[in-house]
Amino acid sequence: MSIIEKGQVMTANRLRDGDAVFLTRSGEWSEKVDDAVLALEPLAVTALEARAAKDVEATLVTGQYLIKAERLDGKIRAIEMRERMRTTGPTVRLDLGKQADGTAGAFAAVEA
Amino acid sequence: MYRYDEFDHKFVAERTAQFRDQAARRLSGEITEDEFRPLRLMNGLYLQLHAYMLRVAIPYGTLSGKQMRQLAYIADKYDRGYGHFTTRQNIQYNWIKLEDTADILQALADVEMHAIQTSGNCIRNVTTDHWAGAAADELADPRPIAELIRQWSSLHPEFSFLPRKFKVAITGAPHDRAAVKVHDIGLRMHKNDAGAIGWEVMVGGGQGRTPMIAVTVRDFLPEKEVIPYLEAIMRVYNLFGRRDNKYKARIKILVHELGAEKFKSEVEAEYARHPAQSTEVDERELARISAYFKAPAYEKLSRFAPHFEEAKRANPEFARWAKNNLAAHLVDGYTIVNISLKPEGGIPGDATGEQMRVMSTLAELYSFDELRVSHAQNIVLAHVKLEDAFAVWEALVASDMAAANYGLIGDIIACPGLDYCALATARSIPVAQAISRKFANVATQEHYGAVKLNISGCINACGHHHVGHIGILGLDKKGEEFYQITLGGSSSENASIGTILGPGFAAHEVPDAIETILNTYVKLRTSGEEFLHTYRRLGPAPFKEALYAAA
Amino acid sequence: MPLLKNNAFVSDEWTTLDDEAVLPEGGKIIVSFTRLAKDWDTLAKFPGVLGVKLANTDKIDSLAPYLSQVAIIVLAFPAFTDGRAYSLARGLRLDGYRGELRAEGNLLPDQLQYMHQVGFDSFIVNDRFPLQSWQAASHQMSLAYQRGLFRVAGEGEVWSQRHQGFAPWEEQPHAG
Numbered sequence: 052m053s054i055i056e057k058g059q060v061m062t063a064n065r066l067r068d069g070d071a072v073f074l075t076r077s078g079e080w081s082e083k084v085d086d087a088v089l090a091l092e093p094l095a096v097t098a099l100e101a102r103a104a105k106d107v108e109a110t111l112v113t114g115q116y117l118i119k120a121e122r123l124d125g126k127i128r129a130i131e132m133r134e135r136m137r138t139t140g141p142t143v144r145l146d147l148g149k150q151a152d153g154t155a156g157a158f159a160a161v162e163a
Numbered sequence: 164m165y166r167y168d169e170f171d172h173k174f175v176a177e178r179t180a181q182f183r184d185q186a187a188r189r190l191s192g193e194i195t196e197d198e199f200r201p202l203r204l205m206n207g208l209y210l211q212l213h214a215y216m217l218r219v220a221i222p223y224g225t226l227s228g229k230q231m232r233q234l235a236y237i238a239d240k241y242d243r244g245y246g247h248f249t250t251r252q253n254i255q256y257n258w259i260k261l262e263d264t265a266d267i268l269q270a271l272a273d274v275e276m277h278a279i280q281t282s283g284n285c286i287r288n289v290t291t292d293h294w295a296g297a298a299a300d301e302l303a304d305p306r307p308i309a310e311l312i313r314q315w316s317s318l319h320p321e322f323s324f325l326p327r328k329f330k331v332a333i334t335g336a337p338h339d340r341a342a343v344k345v346h347d348i349g350l351r352m353h354k355n356d357a358g359a360i361g362w363e364v365m366v367g368g369g370q371g372r373t374p375m376i377a378v379t380v381r382d383f384l385p386e387k388e389v390i391p392y393l394e395a396i397m398r399v400y401n402l403f404g405r406r407d408n409k410y411k412a413r414i415k416i417l418v419h420e421l422g423a424e425k426f427k428s429e430v431e432a433e434y435a436r437h438p439a440q441s442t443e444v445d446e447r448e449l450a451r452i453s454a455y456f457k458a459p460a461y462e463k464l465s466r467f468a469p470h471f472e473e474a475k476r477a478n479p480e481f482a483r484w485a486k487n488n489l490a491a492h493l494v495d496g497y498t499i500v501n502i503s504l505k506p507e508g509g510i511p512g513d514a515t516g517e518q519m520r521v522m523s524t525l526a527e528l529y530s531f532d533e534l535r536v537s538h539a540q541n542i543v544l545a546h547v548k549l550e551d552a553f554a555v556w557e558a559l560v561a562s563d564m565a566a567a568n569y570g571l572i573g574d575i576i577a578c579p580g581l582d583y584c585a586l587a588t589a590r591s592i593p594v595a596q597a598i599s600r601k602f603a604n605v606a607t608q609e610h611y612g613a614v615k616l617n618i619s620g621c622i623n624a625c626g627h628h629h630v631g632h633i634g635i636l637g638l639d640k641k642g643e644e645f646y647q648i649t650l651g652g653s654s655s656e657n658a659s660i661g662t663i664l665g666p667g668f669a670a671h672e673v674p675d676a677i678e679t680i681l682n683t684y685v686k687l688r689t690s691g692e693e694f695l696h697t698y699r700r701l702g703p704a705p706f707k708e709a710l711y712a713a714a
Numbered sequence: 715m716p717l718l719k720n721n722a723f724v725s726d727e728w729t730t731l732d733d734e735a736v737l738p739e740g741g742k743i744i745v746s747f748t749r750l751a752k753d754w755d756t757l758a759k760f761p762g763v764l765g766v767k768l769a770n771t772d773k774i775d776s777l778a779p780y781l782s783q784v785a786i787i788v789l790a791f792p793a794f795t796d797g798r799a800y801s802l803a804r805g806l807r808l809d810g811y812r813g814e815l816r817a818e819g820n821l822l823p824d825q826l827q828y829m830h831q832v833g834f835d836s837f838i839v840n841d842r843f844p845l846q847s848w849q850a851a852s853h854q855m856s857l858a859y860q861r862g863l864f865r866v867a868g869e870g871e872v873w874s875q876r877h878q879g880f881a882p883w884e885e886q887p888h889a890g
Contacts, residue, residue: 067190068260069215110192114210131642133581137212141582143510143592147243147258148213170872174857181854185824193847198822201795284795314859314872320828321804324797401801437808444861447877 053124058091060084060120060127061099062137063112071137071149072112078102080112082149084129084138084156089122128158164225164533165310165455167275175272178279178318182206183265190262205285205323207278208264211585215259218281219271223291223309223333224252224536226276228523231534233274235519241267246519248504248512250576250627251330252290252536253281257583279317284325286316286397291333292340293537296456297545299493302352303360305335307453308389311445315390322397326404327412329397330369334656342538342654344368344377345630347414348396351656353383360386366396366426367418370624374660375415378423380430387446391439392430398437399429459531459546464496468549481556483605484567489552492545500530500544500555501537503566503574507603508596511577512540514564521562525555538627539576539615541569571608572616572681573599576627580620580637581644589637589644591620594673601674611681614694617652630654632695633680634661635673646673650680650706651698662703665711676710683709719836721849728765728786738762744788747772750780758783765814770798774805781811789834791819800832807833807864823851831863 061074062084072080073087081087090096096117103115118137119130129135139155140148149155167175182202189199207218219234226234234254238246241263242256249255259267271277280287289309296304312331316322322329332346343349349365361383368377384392400414403421418426439445475482490499502522505511514522522542526534529551530544537543547555559565568574575598578584580591595618602608617631621638628634634649645667652661668676681694683706688697698706716723730744737743740762750757750766757764765786768777777787787806789799803815817829818838826848829837839848852866859872 064210064214067262069210069213071213107196108192110190113196132644133212133587136582140213142590143582143596168876170857170870170875174855174859174872177855177857181824184850184854193843194822198794202822202824284797317859318828318855319860320831320858320863321800322797323828324795324800398801398805402798402805406796406798437805440862444873444877448873451876 056089056091056122057130058089058120058122059096059099059117060087060089060129061103061115062087062118062134063103063107063115066110066113073138074099074103080106082152082154084120084127085125085158087120087127089120089127090117123158126158127156129156164227165222165306165452171275172272174317175268175275175277175279178206178277179265179268179272182268186261186265201283201324203261203264204283205280206264206268207281208259208261209282209585211257211583212581213583214257215261215264216583217256217259217264217267217278218249219254219256219276219278220281220288221253221276221536222313223289223295223306224293224538225295225306226534226536227274228527228532228534230274230276231519231523231526233270233276235516235523237267237270238519239516245513245515247510247579248514248536248540248542250538250540250578250625251288252293252538253288254536255579257579282328283323284327284329285323286319286325286329286331289313289316289331289333290341290346290538292336293535293539293541293543294340294490294499294545295335295535296458297492297497297499298336298340299491300338301336301493302354303335304456305333305341305350305352307449307456308350308362308386309333310452310455311390311449312393314448315393319397321394322401325397325401326406327409329400329414337656339654339656339658340537342627342630342658344656344658345370345374345627345654346377348393349377350389355383362386362389364392364396366430367415367423368658369413369415370627370629371413372410372622372624373415373419374624374629375419376658376660377415378418378426380423380427386449387442388439390445391442392434394439395430395434395437399426399433403429459533461494461497461546462548464494464548464550466495468496471549471552474553478553480560480565480567481553483609484556484565485552487567487571487605487609488569494546496549498547498549498552500547500552501569502542502544502559502564503569504541504564505568505574505599506563506566507573508600509563510592511575511595514542518562518564521558521564525558529555539574541574567605568608570613570615571605572602572611572614572677573605573608575599575616575618576631577618578620578626580618580626584620584625586623587620587637588622588639589620589646590670591618591626591635591637594618594635594637594646594670597670597674598677601678611685612693614681616677627654628652629660630658631661632698633677638667640667644670646670648673648676648680648710650703651695653695664703664707679709680706715838716841717836718839718845718848721852723845724836730767730788742785744786747777750784751776754780767818768802770796770802772802774802774809777806778809781806781809784813786814786816787811788816788818788838791817791821794820794822794825800828803829803832803834823847826851827853827855827869830866831858831860833864 076088118134140150209216333350334341345368351363364381365377535543577595581587617628618635619626619628630652647667649661742763744765767788
C-alpha cells in the first residue's frame with residue numbers, strides 16, 4: 052500500500068528569469084516539484100535552509116521559503132492552494148505555466 | 164496628447180541605462196536582493212508567484228496607437244502574448260525575466276513610455292478620467308496638470324523613500340470618474356466666477372485594510388500653486404507618516420490619527436514656512452504642456468448620423484452595443500466608444516497582442532490616434548464619429564471585444580488574485596468568470612441596469628471592492644477560499660465605502676448570491692431607479708434578508 | 715567607514731563625542747542634538763567648531779536656534795528605505811542652513827544623486843562599495859524635473875532649461 056509522507060520542500064525564484072524552482076537532493080534547483088527533496092525531519096529542513104541561503108548568496112535564486120508538501124509514489128504535492136498553483140501555473144490559463152511546459156507536479160491535480 | 168521633447172527622451176534613456184546597470188550589479192552579486200528590491204520596484208518589476216511581473220506606466224491612461232502596438236510587441240516577444248490592464252490605468256505583464264527587463268524598458272523608451280515608479284514607496288501613476296477631453300460635463304481637460312505632476316514626481320529625490328506607496332487621482336468634471344476621494348491625494352477642478360481654474364485638494368482617501376474617504380484641505384487652490392502645495396503635503400507625510408507598521412503607513416492613517424484639522428494645519432504651516440520662490444516656470448511649463456491637449460481637429464457634423472441610425476435598425480446586435488457602450492461626446496456627431504475587455508467568461512482586463520493591435524488600428528483610423536485605459540479595465544476611443552461606430556464595432560466583433568456590457572453587471576472589475584499574485588488570499592478571476600457566464604445574456608444585464616461589481620483577491624483591495632456597488636473580497640478560511648460580499652460602495656463624487664452584508668460564501672455560491680441581490684433590487688426599485696440608489700434608499704436589510712433568510 | 719565627499723574618499727576632520735564624553739580643548743566636534751540642547755551654555759563657549767547629529771525623529775524646528783552656530787549637521791538613515799532624512803535635509807536647506815550636511819547609514823550608491831540634490835555634502839558609507847561605484851552613481855541621471863535643488867556640474871533642470879530667461883531658483887551656497 053502506498054503511503055503519503057508529509058514534510059517540507061524548499062522553493063525559490065530563479066534570479067535571472069523569475070521561474071519558480073524547487074531544491075533537489077543533489078542541491079540543484081528544478082522547475083518541477085516532483086524533483087524536489089522532501090524534508091521529513093527538522094535536521095533535513097535546516098540543511099535545506101542552509102543550502103538555499105548559500106544559493107541566494109551565489110545569486111542563483113532569491114525569495115526562498117519552505118512549503119508544506121506531501122509525497123505519494125515519488126510525486127510531490129504542495130498542501131496549500133497558493134503553493135500548489137506555484138507548482139502548476141494559474142488555474143485560469145491552463146495553457147500557461149508549468150502545466151503547459153510539462154514541468155507541473157504529477158500528483159492529483161487540484162480542482163479548478 | 165503629450166509628446167516627449169529632447170529632455171524627456173534623454174531622461175528615460177538614462178533611466179533605462181541606470182536600471183541595466185542595477186540589474187547587472189544584482190546578477191553579479193554586488194547588491195543584495197534587499198537592496199535591489201526597492202530599485203527594481205521603482206521600475207515596476209515585481210517578483211510574483213510564477214515569475215517576475217512588470218507594470219508599465221500609462222500616464223493618466225492615455226496612449227497612442229503606436230504605443231499600444233509596442234505594448235503588443237512586448238507582450239508577444241517578452242511575455243506570453245497578452246497583457247493585463249489594471250485598476251490604475253497601467254498594463255501588467257506576468258511572465259517577465261529579469262534579464263530581459265532592461266531591453267523591455269528600452270523598447271518602451273523608444274515609444275516614449277516607461278515603467279518608472281509603478282511600484283515602490285514613491286508617487287505612482289497619476290490617474291484621471293478616462294473620458295478626459297471628450298465628456299460634456301467636463302470643466303476642462305485635467306490631463307495637463309496630470310502631466311505636470313507626473314514630471315514633477317518622477318525621480319523626486321526627496322520623495323522616493325516614503326513610508327508607503329502614494330497615489331494621486333484627478334478629475335476635471337464634477338461627476339468624478341477617477342475615484343479621487345479614495346486616493347492619497349485627489350484633485351478636483353473648479354472654476355471661480357472669473358473663470359479661473361482652481362483645484363480642490365483632498366487628502367487621505369484609500370482602500371486596502373482600512374478604507375477611508377479623503378478630506379478636503381483646500382477648496383480652491385490656484386493652479387499655479389499646485390506643485391509647491393503638493394510638496395508641502397508630501398513633506399509632512401514623509402516626515403510624520405508611520406514607518407513602524409506597514410499596514411498603518413499610508414497618509415490616510417496620518418490624517419486619521421492627527422485629525423483632519425491638525426493635519427491641514429501641519430500642511431499649511433509647512434507651506435507657509437517654505438513657499439515656492441516663484442511659480443512662473445511652473446505656469447510656463449503647464450502652458451507648454453496644455454498645447455499638447457488642444458481639442459482635436461473635429462469635423463463640423465450634424466447631431467443626426469443617418470448611417471449610424473440605419474446600421475442600428477438593420478443590426479440589433481450593433482444597436483444593443485451602441486446603447487450600452489457609447490457615451491455622449493461634447494461635440495455633435497461624435498461619440499465616446501467604450502471597448503469592453505470583459506468578454507463572456509473571460510479574464511477581466513486582459514488583451515492579447517493581436518487585440519492590442521486591432522485597437523491601435525481603430526484608434527489610428529477613427530479616433531485621432533488616441534486610446535485611453537479606464538480604471539475599470541476597459542479601453543476607450545474617445546473621439547469617434549457616430550458614422551464610424553459601425554465599422555469600429557465590426558472590427559471589435561471580429562476580435563472578441565464587442566461585449567455589449569459596459570457599466571452593466573458583466574463589466575466586472577477584478578484584480579489578478581491568487582492565480583498570479585503573491586499577496587492574494589483567494590482567487591478572483593474564476594469568480595468573475597462564473598458571474599460573467601451566469602449573466603451572459605445582455606438583455607438580462609440591461610434588466611439589472613447600471614451596476615459596478617468589483618472583486619479583490621485579498622485585503623489589499625487592488626480590485627477596489629470597497630467602492631463597488633457590489634464588492635466581493637476573497638479570503639482564506641482554513642485553507643478554503645471564502646468570499647465576503649459588500650454593498651453600497653461608490654467611487655463617485657458621493658463616495659462611500661461598502662458595508663459587509665453578512666457571513667461569506669464558498670466560491671460556487673457566489674454567482675447565485677449576486678443574482679439574489681440583483682433580483683431583490685429589481686423587486687424593490689422604483690421606476691428607473693438604479694441599483695446604488697435603491698440600496699442607499701433602503702439600506703442593507705432587505706438584501707441581508709434575501710441572502711440569509713432560512714431556505 | 716569611508717567618508718565620501720566631492721566624489722572622493724577623504725579623511726574625517728570631525729570627532730563624534732558621546733553624550734557623557736568630556737569636551738576636548740578644541741577641534742571639530744559633533745554632539746547629539748540632545749546634548750546640544752542640554753549643554754548649550756557650555757557648548758556655546760567651545761573654542762573649536764561645533765557640529766550636531768540628529769536622529770531622524772528629531773524635528774528640525776527645534777534645531778532652528780542653533781542653525782547658525784553649527785558647521786555640520788549629521789543626519790541618520792537607519793535603513794536606506796527610511797526616507798525621512800531627505801525631507802530633514804531639504805527643510806534645513808530651505809530654512810537657510812549653509813553648513814555641511816552629512817548622511818550616515820547603510821547607504822547605496824543608487825541614493826547618492828538624491829542625497830546631493832536635497833543638500834547633502836558628505837556621506838559616511840559602507841566600505842562594501844568601491845569608490846568607482848560611488849563615482850559612477852553620482853552622475854547616472856543628468857536631468858531632473860524638480861526645481862530648486864542642488865546640482866553638481868553637468869546636471870540640468872528640465873523645466874528651467876525649457877523656459878530660460880526666468881529668475882532661476884536661488885540656491886543658497888553652502889559648504890562642500
